[in-house]
């Protein structure tokens with residue numbers, strides 16, 4: 001059975017103090033209000049990871065993610081962070097291929113393939129982001145475009161490795177804009193992605209893959225989005241910076 005997941009991508013926000021306060025608030029609210037069948041993931045920037053992990057001790061349904069990693073194992077890559085380093089402090093997930101990294105850091109599907117491989121090799125779980133621009137959607141090629149992102153970066157994986165991947169569909173036109181995909185738009189893309197996964201990995205694996213929606217997801221629209229048959233939760237940006245909003249989203253299944 002696929003997992004229900006709500007993941008918070010803090011992006012480049014919060015000092016250490018602010019991050020600790022936010023994490024502690026989330027922990028308290030999750031303990032009291034969120035059922036154990038929902039997995040919560042917090043993805044702060046690298047600098048927060050070591051302190052955040054300490055605050056998650058004994059909390060079974062909150063895990064830690066980084067927002068990126070190097071595709072390389074170790075060595076002369078100034079400014080990069082390896083998966084081995086992330087693993088050594090207890091990070092369990094890595095967001096791979098967020099549209100902001102694809103755009104500002106020019107990450108290609110080919111590079112993302114290597115990142116996915118490195119993450120899986122070290123036993124962490126990739127949260128693989130995909131999504132189209134408004135121009136691509138208006139051109140009518142959005143299904144083909146997003147399916148192709150999965151084909152190019154994931155379809156080299158064995159069945160056993162693919163089973164460990166979480167997918168996040170994030171239409172770029174909805175990220176940080178306040179414009180959310182309608183539940184119909186989200187559902188039709190998620191269903192298309194699931195069918196595409198089934199062509200490669202079979203129906204059973206496709207049905208068991210968690211596909212999250214991301215893009216201006218808020219407490220007031222999460223219920224409708226999460227009610228869609230193929231939406232298994234959310235990757236949350238702006239609203240993950242407010243503990244009350246983030247936890248209310250996690251309660252929206």
Ligand code: PEP
Pocket residue numbers: 009170174175176177178214215216217235236237238239
């Ligand atoms: C994101 O960047 O992953 C995201 C979904 O952002 P927001 O929720 O702010 O649109």
